[in-house]
Amino acid sequence: MRMSNMNRLLQRQLKRAFGKDVDLASLPEEIQKLLKDIEASYENFEKEKRLLEHTIQVNSDELNEAYKIIEKHNQTLKEEVKTKSHILEQYKEAMDQSLLISKTDPSGRITYANDLFCEISGYSREELIGKPHSIVRHPDSDPVLFKKMWDTILAKKIWRGELKNRRKDGTSYYVNTTILPLINPQGEIEEFIALRQDITDRVIAEINLDRQRRYNQMLFEHQENIVITANEAEGVISANHNFFETFGFKDMEDFKSKYQCICDLFIEKEGYLPPSKDGVYWAEIILKNPKKQHKALMRNASGEERIFNVALREISFDNEPFVIASFTDITELEEARRRAEASEKAKAVFMANMSHEIRTPMNGIIGFTQLLQQSNLTVRQKRFVTLIEQSTKTLLGIVNDILDFSKIESGKLELDYVPTNPFIDLRDAIAIFYGKAREKSISLQITIDPNIGECLLMDHLRVTQILTNLINNAIKFTPENGVVAVDIISLGRTENKESVQFSVRDTGIGIPEDRLDKIFEPFTQADASTTRNFGGTGLGLSISASLCTLMGGKLQVESTVGKGSHFYFSLEFERCESNKILSEQIQNKPVYVIQSSNEMFISVLQQLNHFGVFYQIIPPQILDQMEKNHITFIFEAELYDQVKDLTSNIILIDNSEAAANIAKHDTNVFHISAYQECPSIIYNAMLTLNAIPETQKKGTKKSSQMNLKVLVAEDYDINRILIEEMLAKYSIVPDFALDGAEAVEMALREHYDLILMDINMPNMNGIDATKKLRELGITTPIVALTANALEGDAERFMAVGMDDYISKPIDWDKLNSVLTHYHKQLNEQAKADKDDNGSDESEGKEEIKTQNSKTNNKDSIDPTIEITVTSLLEAQSKLHFPLQVIEKLFRKFVDTSLESLAQMKAALESNDLQTIQERAHAIRGIALSLQLNEVSELCDILEYGAKDREAIDYRMLVNQLSDTLMALQNHCEAIIRQLHTHAS
Incomplete structure (x- = not known):
C-alpha cells in the first residue's frame, strides 16, 4: 500500500507511543479501513480547501481589479475637474485681465468688482461695493442714453454701447459695455453683470485724428505757398486758398471752367517749366529729375510775371496716383541771387588777386628773413629777424584762413573721400x-x-x-x-x-x-x-x-x-576693403607678448585680439624657447638683455629711465613710454617694425665719410637732433627745414645732393612738397621719412616723384644703404663728368673710418678711470653713437644716479624696499647700456632682492654702490678726457 502523508505521520506517532516501529499492514482490517476512510476524508477536505482558496483568490483579484478601475476612473474624473477648473480659472483670468467686470443687484448697486475695474476707475473694491453704478458715470453723459439702457436690461434683454466714465481723480475713460441680466428659475432678474472693454486709447486717437484732420485742413488753407493736388486724368483736384487768391479765381469751378491743368498757366521761357504739350504730363518732367530745382514763370491776377519754385511729391491714395505740388514765390530771391552771383564773381576775382599779391611779397619776406638768419648777426638782430619771420608766418596763416573761409562761404570747397x-x-x-x-x-x-x-x-x-x-x-x-x-x-x-x-x-x-x-x-x-x-x-x-x-x-x-x-x-x-590691415602685414607669426603684471599687459592683449593679430603669451622663465625674429612686446626694461639676441623687433612699453636709455642706444627698439596717453600707438609700432627687413637690422653698424650736401625736412625737434647725430657719423652736416613749404624754398635756393623728406608736416606735407619740387624742375633725389611703411606706400611715394623711403624709427642699415647709394651715384656722375673732360683720375673709393680705435697710451692712470673708459668705448661700439653722445649720456647718468642713490639711502632708514627696488631698476637700465658692469651688478642684487624681500644686507650693498658712483663722479672729467684720448 502506498504510504500517504497521513500514514507516515501515524507511524511516527505510534513509534513514539510504543517505542518501536509498527507495521500498519499488520493492523486489523477494520482499523486499516478506518484509516483509509480518514485519509479519504482528509483528501476531500484538501480538495475542497484548495477549491475554496482558488475561488476566494479569483474573487479577490476581481475585486482588486474592479477597485483599480474605480480608482482610475475617480482619478480621471479628478484630473478632468482639475483641468476644467484650471481652464476656467484661465478664462476668468483672461477676462479679468482684459475686461472691467462688475455685478449689481436689480437696483443697480454694485455687488462685485474685479481688479481691473478698480485699477481703471481708481476706486478700491471697498469703495465700490454697495454703491450705485452711477459712481463712475461722467457728468457729460447723455441721460437719454442711460434711460434706453435701463429700459433694455429691465426688459431682460442684453444692452451694448459705448460709455464715457469718470475716474476717482476726475479724469475720463471710455468703455465698450455689454450688460446682461441674469434670470433665476422663477423668471425674475437675479442680478446684472457688466462686461466692459477699456477703449480710451482708441477714442482719444479718434479725437486726435479728427483734430489733426481739421488742423491739416487749416494748414492747407493758410499755407503761404500755393498747394494743389492733381492727377493726370482730372488735372487739378484741390487747391488751397492762396491758389485762388494769387491767380484770381473764385473757386475750383471757376478755374475748371477755363483750364484743366495748372500747366496751362505756365509762361514758356528758357530755364522754366514749359506748358505741357505733345502729350507730356508736366509733373513727369519734375519726377524724372527730383534733385534739380524746377521753376515756373506764371502771371498773377494783377498781370505781373512771378517766378515760382515747384516742389512735387508723388503719392498713392486708394491705389490711385496723385501728386502734391507746392509753388513758392521766389521772385525776390531770384533777383537777390542774381545780384549775389555778380558780387560773388567780383569777390572771387578779388580774392585770387589778393592771394597772389599778398603771398608773393610774404614768401619773399620769409625767404629773405631765413637767408638773413644765416648771416652774421648780433643776438639783438637775430631776435628782430626771428620776430619778423614769426609775424610774417602768422599773417600768412591768417590769409590761408580767410581763403578757406571764402571757399566754404561760396560753396566751392569740394570734399575728397x-x-x-x-x-x-x-x-x-x-x-x-x-x-x-x-x-x-x-x-x-x-x-x-x-x-x-x-x-x-x-x-x-x-x-x-x-x-x-x-x-x-x-x-x-x-x-x-x-x-x-x-x-x-x-x-x-x-x-x-x-x-x-x-x-x-x-x-x-x-x-x-x-x-x-x-x-x-x-x-x-x-x-x-x-x-x-x-x-x-x-x-x-x-x-x-x-x-x-x-x-x-x-x-x-x-x-x-x-x-x-x-x-x-x-x-x-x-x-572700405583694404589689404593693408595689420593682421595681414605681420610676417613672422605669432607676435610674442612677454607675460607681465604691468597694467598695460591686458590692454595690449585686448588690442591684439581686436585687430585679429595672432599672438602667444610667453612667461619670462622660458624666453629661450621663443623663435627668432618675431615682434615681441616687453613691459620691463630689465628683460631687454634676454630678448635682444632673439629679435630686434622689440616693442618696449615702460616709462622708466632705463627703458628710455635702451631706446636711445638701440634704434631697433620701438619704445612707448606714455602708453596710457596713446594706446593705439602699438598699431603703428607693429607696422613700423614689420616694414624693416630683418636682414637690414643685423650686422655691424659702420659709418663712412661722405661728401654729401643734405637737406632734411622734419618738424619734430627730437627727430631733427637724432638725424643730425646719425648723419654726423658720415661727416654730413645737414640743413633743416621745419615743414614742406620751407623745404621747397630751401631746395630752390640751394643745390642739395639729397633731400630727406618727412611725410607728415604742418603747412605742407612731404608729398605735396615733393610734387611742388618736381613741378619746379628740381631733380634732387628725395627720400621719404615715414612712420608707416605699409604695402603700397613705396609706389605712392614714387608716383609723386620720390626716389626711396626710410621708415621710422630710422634704421642704421637702411640709412647707410640710402646714403651709400646716392654717394656712389654722385661719385659716378662726377667721374663721368671728368671722363667727358678728358680726366684720367682714378675712381674714388669710400674710406670707412673706424670710430672705436684705441690709443697706446701707457701712462699710469687710476684703475676706475681705465675700466670706465673701456666700458664706455664698448658701449659706443654697440650703440654706434658719436663720442659726444656717449659723453652726454655718461654725464647725465652720473647726475641722475646720485639723485637715485640719495633716495635709496633715505629709503634704508624707513625700510622702504619698494623705493630701493625702483631706484635700483632706474640706475641698472642705463648702467647696462653704458656697459658699467659693477654698477649694474650691484643694482641687480638690490633690485631683485628688494622685489623678493630677501634678507640681505641692503645697507652694505647701497654703501658699495655709493662708493662706486662717487668714484665715477670724482673722476668724471678725467674719464671724459681719457675717453677722448682713447678715441683719437
Whole structure:
C-alpha cells in the first residue's frame, strides 16, 4: 500500500507511543479501513480547501481589479475637474485681465468688482461695493442714453454701447459695455453683470485724428505757398486758398471752367517749366529729375510775371496716383541771387588777386628773413629777424584762413573721400602736436578706439584740419602741466557704414556760457582780449564747424570757465576693403607678448585680439624657447638683455629711465613710454617694425665719410637732433627745414645732393612738397621719412616723384644703404663728368673710418678711470653713437644716479624696499647700456632682492654702490678726457 502523508505521520506517532516501529499492514482490517476512510476524508477536505482558496483568490483579484478601475476612473474624473477648473480659472483670468467686470443687484448697486475695474476707475473694491453704478458715470453723459439702457436690461434683454466714465481723480475713460441680466428659475432678474472693454486709447486717437484732420485742413488753407493736388486724368483736384487768391479765381469751378491743368498757366521761357504739350504730363518732367530745382514763370491776377519754385511729391491714395505740388514765390530771391552771383564773381576775382599779391611779397619776406638768419648777426638782430619771420608766418596763416573761409562761404570747397586708416593717417597727423605740448609740459593723450575699422572712406585732410584746429586751440588755451585728451571713438557700424565721434578735451581756461553760441561765428572769439593775448583771426572754429556740416556732422562744445572745454563732432563714413590691415602685414607669426603684471599687459592683449593679430603669451622663465625674429612686446626694461639676441623687433612699453636709455642706444627698439596717453600707438609700432627687413637690422653698424650736401625736412625737434647725430657719423652736416613749404624754398635756393623728406608736416606735407619740387624742375633725389611703411606706400611715394623711403624709427642699415647709394651715384656722375673732360683720375673709393680705435697710451692712470673708459668705448661700439653722445649720456647718468642713490639711502632708514627696488631698476637700465658692469651688478642684487624681500644686507650693498658712483663722479672729467684720448 502506498504510504500517504497521513500514514507516515501515524507511524511516527505510534513509534513514539510504543517505542518501536509498527507495521500498519499488520493492523486489523477494520482499523486499516478506518484509516483509509480518514485519509479519504482528509483528501476531500484538501480538495475542497484548495477549491475554496482558488475561488476566494479569483474573487479577490476581481475585486482588486474592479477597485483599480474605480480608482482610475475617480482619478480621471479628478484630473478632468482639475483641468476644467484650471481652464476656467484661465478664462476668468483672461477676462479679468482684459475686461472691467462688475455685478449689481436689480437696483443697480454694485455687488462685485474685479481688479481691473478698480485699477481703471481708481476706486478700491471697498469703495465700490454697495454703491450705485452711477459712481463712475461722467457728468457729460447723455441721460437719454442711460434711460434706453435701463429700459433694455429691465426688459431682460442684453444692452451694448459705448460709455464715457469718470475716474476717482476726475479724469475720463471710455468703455465698450455689454450688460446682461441674469434670470433665476422663477423668471425674475437675479442680478446684472457688466462686461466692459477699456477703449480710451482708441477714442482719444479718434479725437486726435479728427483734430489733426481739421488742423491739416487749416494748414492747407493758410499755407503761404500755393498747394494743389492733381492727377493726370482730372488735372487739378484741390487747391488751397492762396491758389485762388494769387491767380484770381473764385473757386475750383471757376478755374475748371477755363483750364484743366495748372500747366496751362505756365509762361514758356528758357530755364522754366514749359506748358505741357505733345502729350507730356508736366509733373513727369519734375519726377524724372527730383534733385534739380524746377521753376515756373506764371502771371498773377494783377498781370505781373512771378517766378515760382515747384516742389512735387508723388503719392498713392486708394491705389490711385496723385501728386502734391507746392509753388513758392521766389521772385525776390531770384533777383537777390542774381545780384549775389555778380558780387560773388567780383569777390572771387578779388580774392585770387589778393592771394597772389599778398603771398608773393610774404614768401619773399620769409625767404629773405631765413637767408638773413644765416648771416652774421648780433643776438639783438637775430631776435628782430626771428620776430619778423614769426609775424610774417602768422599773417600768412591768417590769409590761408580767410581763403578757406571764402571757399566754404561760396560753396566751392569740394570734399575728397579716399581710403583712410585712422590708426595711421589720423594718429600721425595728430602726433605732430607732441612737441608743442611738451613745450608747455602739457600731457597730450591720444586714444583711437580699437573697434574702429582699419579702412574708412573719408576726406582725412579736412578731418585732420578740424582736429588740428581743435588741438592747437586746446594747447594754446591750456596752462602749463595741463591735459589735452584727443579721443576717436566708434559709435557703431552697419554692414557698409561706421559712425565715429571725434573729441578734444582740455583743462584750459574755458569759455563763458554766454559766449558758447558765438564762437562758431566767423571772426568771433570768446573774449575780445583773445586775439591780443593768443593771436588768431577767430576763423578757425568757424571753418571747422563749416567743414563738419559739409561732411554731415555738427561741431559741438561744452565748457566751464576755469575747468576746460570739450569740443566734439560725429561723422558717418563708408567702410572700405583694404589689404593693408595689420593682421595681414605681420610676417613672422605669432607676435610674442612677454607675460607681465604691468597694467598695460591686458590692454595690449585686448588690442591684439581686436585687430585679429595672432599672438602667444610667453612667461619670462622660458624666453629661450621663443623663435627668432618675431615682434615681441616687453613691459620691463630689465628683460631687454634676454630678448635682444632673439629679435630686434622689440616693442618696449615702460616709462622708466632705463627703458628710455635702451631706446636711445638701440634704434631697433620701438619704445612707448606714455602708453596710457596713446594706446593705439602699438598699431603703428607693429607696422613700423614689420616694414624693416630683418636682414637690414643685423650686422655691424659702420659709418663712412661722405661728401654729401643734405637737406632734411622734419618738424619734430627730437627727430631733427637724432638725424643730425646719425648723419654726423658720415661727416654730413645737414640743413633743416621745419615743414614742406620751407623745404621747397630751401631746395630752390640751394643745390642739395639729397633731400630727406618727412611725410607728415604742418603747412605742407612731404608729398605735396615733393610734387611742388618736381613741378619746379628740381631733380634732387628725395627720400621719404615715414612712420608707416605699409604695402603700397613705396609706389605712392614714387608716383609723386620720390626716389626711396626710410621708415621710422630710422634704421642704421637702411640709412647707410640710402646714403651709400646716392654717394656712389654722385661719385659716378662726377667721374663721368671728368671722363667727358678728358680726366684720367682714378675712381674714388669710400674710406670707412673706424670710430672705436684705441690709443697706446701707457701712462699710469687710476684703475676706475681705465675700466670706465673701456666700458664706455664698448658701449659706443654697440650703440654706434658719436663720442659726444656717449659723453652726454655718461654725464647725465652720473647726475641722475646720485639723485637715485640719495633716495635709496633715505629709503634704508624707513625700510622702504619698494623705493630701493625702483631706484635700483632706474640706475641698472642705463648702467647696462653704458656697459658699467659693477654698477649694474650691484643694482641687480638690490633690485631683485628688494622685489623678493630677501634678507640681505641692503645697507652694505647701497654703501658699495655709493662708493662706486662717487668714484665715477670724482673722476668724471678725467674719464671724459681719457675717453677722448682713447678715441683719437
